[in-house]
Amino acid sequence: MPLKKGEKEHFFQDVADEWFRWKKSLDEESKGIAPSTAKQYETLIRLYIHDSRLGRMPIRSITRVDVRDFFSDLKQLQRDGLVKDDFGKVVGRQQVPKLGLSNRRAIYGIVSMIFKYSMVEKEYIFANPAYGLEPPPKPKVKKDAEVLEKKKYVAKNLALYLKGRPDELRWIFAMATGCRQSEVLGLTWDCFSYTLEAQTDTPRVIIKQQLQPDFVGKQKKTWVIDDRTKSENSHRIIPLDKRLVELIREHKKQQNEWKKSEKWDPMPGKGMNNLVFTLPNGHPITHQRDNKRWRQLLQEFNLPYIPLHSLRHFAASMMIANGANINAVSSILGHGSVSITRAVYIHDDLRPMVAPMKGLLDTLFRDRDRGFIEEWDENGPLPKDQKPES
Known part of the structure; x- marks a missing residue:
């Protein structure tokens, strides 16, 4: 989607920060977030969205395949902690904490909400590229x-x-x-x-x-x-x-x-x-x-x-x-x-x-x-x- 004259390019990691500030400004009755949840979201955005391949992409150019690959990388990160460059080449081991299922599900929710915010509140995009993607499975809790x-x-x-x-x-x-x-x-x-x-x-x-x-x-x-x-x-x-x-x-x-x-x-x-x-x-x-x-x-x-x-x-x-x-x-x-x-x-x-x-x-x-x-x-x-x- 081409930019209009004088329109600024919006990168996904910047939109993530913008969404987080907007979400924090809402009270809980207006679908805001509790302080502890805000702390979790802030940490996950900083560790896993900032500087990721998806985070560095202009939000208008992100496709469903890009989002799917991002979640696939998170799944691999949980398993072996490898870091890949923009071309998929392994360049080292991840230094941030390995992700469990609960945090992967939280990131899935964050990414989905960022795209919805970009589409409904800001009109940066006109379709949600994360729509229809399956969320990570719920962790199995043993309650016997x-x-x-x-x-x-x-x-x-x-x-x-x-x-x-x-x-x-x-x-x-x-x-x-x-x-x-x-x-x-x-x-x-x-x-x-x-x-x-x-x-x-x-x-x-x-x-x-x-x-x-x-x-x-x-x-x-x-x-x-x-x-x-x-x-x-x-x-x-x-x-x-x-x-x-x-x-x-x-x-x-x-x-x-x-x-x-x-x-x-x-x-x-x-x-x-x-x-x-x-x-x-x-x-x-x-x-x-x-x-x-x-x-x-x-x-x-x-x-x-x-x-x-x-x-x-x-x-x-x-x-x-x-x-x-x-x-x-x-x-x-x-x-x-x-x-x-x-x-x-x-x-x-x-x-x-x-x-x-x-x-x-x-x-x-x-x-x-x-x-x-x-x-x-x-x-x-x-x-x-x-x-x-x-």
């Missing part, structure tokens, strides 16, 4: 009874395995509150209310931010506290059980000792010197380090592997199993529509959440306080009076 049994077993005994360990509060807190990993790692001490001093009101934590990576170009530069949650409903208040409060107090004392050391040197940035969960030198505990420590714990105690995110699922399941109202559980997990203003200023709003939180903590701490650990063999958890064969 054995997997569910493993999750229940690990979570049930976690409080005892963690007793006295450096990671105790972080993972107990995640399982007791159902918070997402980024929310836990991004907690600062000002998120807590009536926790360390006051004894007369309901202790609570305000979930209002996340720990997120910050990029410059394609390189991860540092970590920042993003003052946005995954969605509007994720900005919430959660009541805290007194046993969890006691663990928080002990953790605060430990961190105060770290701060006296010459090694204490927190990263620059808003709130980074006030993080709840840090290394002894004041640096944040990143998602990668958190996941690595989790795998090490499971291996140390010969536990079946479950993802760290399963603690959130366990929290929801146990609260409901203990008779919690589904609306209260939704509010705790950030899935409900309870207003943050009402939660802060009207104390009655916290009352429906206190009972499910207490029931969950009763379950977590029961065997921890008794010092009992179920054994696990290849067939699952053993009865209390049965020992594994040596």
